[in-house]
Structures are given as structure tokens and as C-alpha cells.
Amino acid sequence: MKNKTLTKEQVLSLFMASIENGFSLATVAIDNIPKKNNMHISLGLAELALEELGKSYTCLSYYCLTEQKEEIWADFWKDWKNHTVKAHRAFFYEFFSLFRIEIKDSGKLFPTIRESIPVEKEVSFYVDFDFKKNEIVQPFKAINTDELFYRVSSVVGPLNVAFKVKKMIEENKDEDYRMAVSNYALQTITSNMYQQDVEKVLRQMKNGISEYDRALNDIWNLFNPEKETSDICINPTQGINPIVD
Numbered sequence: 628m629k630n631k632t633l634t635k636e637q638v639l640s641l642f643m644a645s646i647e648n649g650f651s652l653a654t655v656a657i658d659n660i661p662k663k664n665n666m667h668i669s670l671g672l673a674e675l676a677l678e679e680l681g682k683s684y685t686c687l688s689y690y691c692l693t694e695q696k697e698e699i700w701a702d703f704w705k706d707w708k709n710h711t712v713k714a715h716r717a718f719f720y721e722f723f724s725l726f727r728i729e730i731k732d733s734g735k736l737f738p739t740i741r742e743s744i745p746v747e748k749e750v751s752f753y754v755d756f757d758f759k760k761n762e763i764v765q766p767f768k769a770i771n772t773d774e775l776f777y778r779v780s781s782v783v784g785p786l787n788v789a790f791k792v793k794k795m796i797e798e799n800k801d802e803d804y805r806m807a808v809s810n811y812a813l814q815t816i817t818s819n820m821y822q823q824d825v826e827k828v829l830r831q832m833k834n835g836i837s838e839y840d841r842a843l844n845d846i847w848n849l850f851n852p853e854k855e856t857s858d859i860c861i862n863p864t865q866g867i868n869p870i871v872d
Contacts (some may be wrong), residue, residue: 676782720792
């Protein structure tokens with residue numbers, strides 16, 4: 628599979644589909660929160676939603692590379708299959724916007740109380756045997772509400788931003804515009820970049836091409852921390868309602 632290549636159209640379709648599936652998984656995760664016996668399912672689905680968002684970010688980053696040498700695809704498929712990379716890459720959407728929802732005093736839960744974020748999925752879905760305690764570990768007994776609410780809330784920020792980036796791509800079909808968004812995403816995963824570097828990086832990326840530079844301006848307008856944001860509503864009985872105006 629590492630030698631399989633994709634067209635730009637296919638990468639773009641994967642980007643869109645991954646976000647949509649992440650939304651579906653997150654919605655079901657939230658819907659199951661009030662059902663006490665399904666808390667473990669909510670945690671696992673929320674972690675899967677993170678992975679789908681991470682996959683979408685990988686697609687966004689590689690869109691600008693699809694016409695280059697075949698060597699890039701080995702890295703693409705490696706990232707595509709790596710559960711840890713996928714889970715963590717979802718949070719790279721914070722390079723597009725700092726919008727997030729955090730639970731008060733959740734530092735002890737960051738980034739996870741498990742060995743890694745993907746382990747949450749294993750704990751959520753699979754029965755296991757704990758040799759230290761000499762007992763069977765059942766999913767619905769292996770998690771707690773703090774862990775559940777932390778993970779579900781952590782999905783909302785990147786999901787909301789992903790929909791905003793998706794809308795940017797859908798509404799602007801100019802190739803220069805889309806390449807700028809993709810080049811910026813690629814920069815975030817291939818350089819030692821911090822959020823305080825965003826304005827500088829966007830300024831340095833400008834090349835005088837109208838649509839390319841307009842895309843970079845749109846990214847800055849979305850990221851600009853001076854802008855108040857309250858774009859999402861979470862209700863355990865109603866699911867997620869992303870606003871992308």
C-alpha cells in the first residue's frame with residue numbers, strides 16, 4: 628500500500644469524508660453520554676473521532692504534494708495508519724484557530740491518563756486481563772466520568788475548526804487558494820512551528836498571487852486570537868451543532 632498514489636481529487640475527497648465521519652462519531656459519542664452503561668462507548672468513539680480529524684489534517688497537508696514524486700506516499704500511508712499520529716494530529720487544527728473547550732482543572736488528564744491516546748480506544752472497546760490485579764477488566768468498569776468528559780470536550784475544538792477549513796475549501800475552488808491552505812497545513816506538520824509563529828509564517832508565505840495570498844489572509848482571520856469565538860453548542864441530548872458562518 629505504501630506505493631499507492633492518489634490524485635488531488637481523491638485526497639480532497641478523503642479530507643471531506645474524514646471530517647464528516649469524525650462528526651458522526653463525535654455526535655454518537657455525545658448522544659451516549661447520558662446512558663451510564665454506554666460511557667465506555669462514548670470514550671472510544673470520541674477517540675476515533677479524533678483519529679478521523681487527524682486523518683483529514685494529513686490529507687489537507689498532502690494535497691499540495693500529490694503531483695510530486697511517489698516517495699511522499701510512503702509517508703502519507705504511514706501517517707494514515709499510525710493511530711498515535713492520527714490522534715495527535717487532530718489538534719494541529721489549532722494552527723487554524725485557537726477555539727477549544729476545556730474542562731476546569733483537567734491538567735491531570737492531559738493529554739491522557741493512559742499510555743497513549745489510542746489506548747483509550749482499546750480500554751473502551753475490549754475486554755482484557757490485568758495480570759497485576761489478577762482480574763478481568765471490562766470496558767464499562769475501566770473508565771471514569773472525568774476521563775470521558777475530557778476526551779469528548781477535547782474533540783469539539785478541532786471538529787469545529789475542521790468544518791470551518793472544510794467550508795473554506797468548498798467555497799473557494801481556485802487552485803491557488805487551495806494550494807495555499809494546503810501548503811500552510813504542510814508547514815505546520817513539517818517544521819518546528821508554534822502558535823505564536825502563525826502570523827510570521829503566513830506573512831512569509833505570501834507570494835503576490837492574488838488567490839494564494841487571499842487564502843493566507845483568510846487563515847489569519849480565522850486564527851486571530853483577538854476575535855471572540857463561541858461557535859459551538861454541546862448538549863448531551865442534542866449532539867453537536869457546528870456553526871461555520
